[in-house]
Amino acid sequence: MLSATSTTRVCHTEAEPFHAAALFTTALAPRNHVGVVWAAERRSLLARLWPGAAGAPAEAPYPGDGPPVFLSGCNRGGTSILSLLLGQHPELHNIGRGRHHEGQWIWNKRFYDWSHHRWAVEPWVRRMRKTSDDATPRLVAYFRRAFAAACPSGRLLEKTPANAVRIPFIDRLYPDCYVIHVLRDGRHTAASLIARGVKMPYAPQQWVGVHSIALPDLERLGPARGLLVRYEELLASPLELLLRICRHCGLDEGPAAREALATAIERHLEVPCDRWGALSSTERQRILAIIGDLQQALGYPVEE
Numbered sequence: 001m002l003s004a005t006s007t008t009r010v011c012h013t014e015a016e017p018f019h020a021a022a023l024f025t026t027a028l029a030p031r032n033h034v035g036v037v038w039a040a041e042r043r044s045l046l047a048r049l050w051p052g053a054a055g056a057p058a059e060a061p062y063p064g065d066g067p068p069v070f071l072s073g074c075n076r077g078g079t080s081i082l083s084l085l086l087g088q089h090p091e092l093h094n095i096g097r098g099r100h101h102e103g104q105w106i107w108n109k110r111f112y113d114w115s116h117h118r119w120a121v122e123p124w125v126r127r128m129r130k131t132s133d134d135a136t137p138r139l140v141a142y143f144r145r146a147f148a149a150a151c152p153s154g155r156l157l158e159k160t161p162a163n164a165v166r167i168p169f170i171d172r173l174y175p176d177c178y179v180i181h182v183l184r185d186g187r188h189t190a191a192s193l194i195a196r197g198v199k200m201p202y203a204p205q206q207w208v209g210v211h212s213i214a215l216p217d218l219e220r221l222g223p224a225r226g227l228l229v230r231y232e233e234l235l236a237s238p239l240e241l242l243l244r245i246c247r248h249c250g251l252d253e254g255p256a257a258r259e260a261l262a263t264a265i266e267r268h269l270e271v272p273c274d275r276w277g278a279l280s281s282t283e284r285q286r287i288l289a290i291i292g293d294l295q296q297a298l299g300y301p302v303e304e
Contacts, residue, residue, distance in 0.1 A: 063148040064093055068156040068174050069249050072163035073182030074210040075117050076192035078231030081269060082182055083159035085234075086242060088264035091251050093154030095147070103158035106146045110139060111166075117198045119162050120209030129165045129213065135172035143173055155251070164214035171221060178249045181218050183211065184231035185300045186291040187284070191275035200283070204290035211294060235272075238265045 062068055069092065073079040083101040087094030096102050104113065115124035147156055163170060167179055186207045193203035218226040227248050233241050242261045246253050276284070284304045288295070296302050 062174050062176065063144070063151040063156050064154050066091070066155040066250070068147070068151075068158065068177040070163050070170055070177060070179045071157070071159035071182065072167065072179060072214060073161055074120075074164065074184065074189050074207050075161040076196060077161070077184040077189045077207075077210075078182045078234060079159050079161050082180070082229075082231075082234060083157065084268055085238065085261065085264045086245060087157050088260045089242075089246065089251055089257055090260055091155050091257070092157040093151045094157045094159075095150040096157075096159055102160050103150075104160045104162070106143070106150060106158075107160055107162070109146070110142065111162075113162060117193055117196060118202045118206055120165055120213060121202055121205045125165060125209060125213075128162055130169035131166075132168045132172045134166075135169050140173055161210075164210045167214060167217035167221060167226075176225075178225050178227070179218060179221055180227050180229060180245055180248075181214050182229055182231055182234075183298065186295045186298075187276045187287060187300070188272070188274075190287045190291065191279055192272075194279070194283075195275050200286060201290055204287045208291055208294050211298070235269070238269055 069086075071079050071083055071086075080100045080102075083094060083096055086092065087096070087101065094101060095106070097105050107113075111128065111130065113119055113124075113128060115121075115128065118124050119128040147158070150156070163179070164181065167181075170177060170179060186204065189207045190204040193206060194200070198206065215228070218228060227245065229241060229245065239258070239262055242265075243253055243258070245251075246257065251257065279287075281304060288302055288304070292302050
């Protein structure tokens with residue numbers, strides 16, 4: 001069980017590195033008299049379809065200039081502001097788009113999300129959940145190309161809340177990447193989801209589903225790469241938390257980085273409105289009946 005105290009780093013054994021399998025090598029073996037030309041065409045085809053396959057040129061282990069950093073968490077749980085702030089670090093290249101700074105424009109090309117903020121709840125989670133078994137050579141090659149095109153320089157920073165249900169897939173995609181998972185009080189997360197139009201009981205079920213899947217996956221990722229942070233700590237001590245994330249991911253913590261992060265905090269960080277307090281007593285009780293056990297296990301209050 002994860003610690004119920006302040007921001008916690010989870011630990012487990014290191015995931016084994018993934019190597020894309022060599023496919024079609026027999027079918028594409030040279031078999032005509034123009035052996036040199038055919039061999040070159042074979043290597044080119046393998047390189048385009050499955051980078052890293054036998055006979056194909058080696059692919060860079062990650063896009064840009066270092067191991068990628070992925071952010072995950074429940075929607076309405078603090079991932080957007082963390083992405084915006086952390087993305088100001090001089091070494092990072094935030095590929096997020098739109099007002100929520102998301103990389104979902106890449107993920108949606110293969111894992112389209114039509115759940116309307118319910119991707120960790122049945123029946124949507126059955127389609128959105130991705131594990132190492134889903135990391136086929138074809139998909140690995142596709143996403144590596146897509147992320148490399150989006151991040152030609154700098155270290156990739158990608159935030160999509162639904163990364164929370166595909167941490168094992170991301171681990172196979174980049175075995176040296178970092179995953180930062182954001183946790184927020186389930187009462188306020190559910191209330192914010194309701195304000196965004198997510199109906200009961202889906203709003204609190206989404207919060208439970210997200211963290212019930214993500215936290216064990218993050219633990220299996222290992223302490224050197226997986227990091228659990230709390231939205232409340234971001235509000236209380238933003239620069240300290242951002243620098244801790246930098247330290248965890250091997251990012252520079254020098255004066256230029258500190259100044260960039262501090263400026264971003266001053267410009268963008270705001271105290272959120274209290275949507276939980278705006279709910280009726282009946283609504284709050286219904287939410288607590290769903291989130292109560294996990295809420296308490298994670299050290300959050302279970303009172304109205």
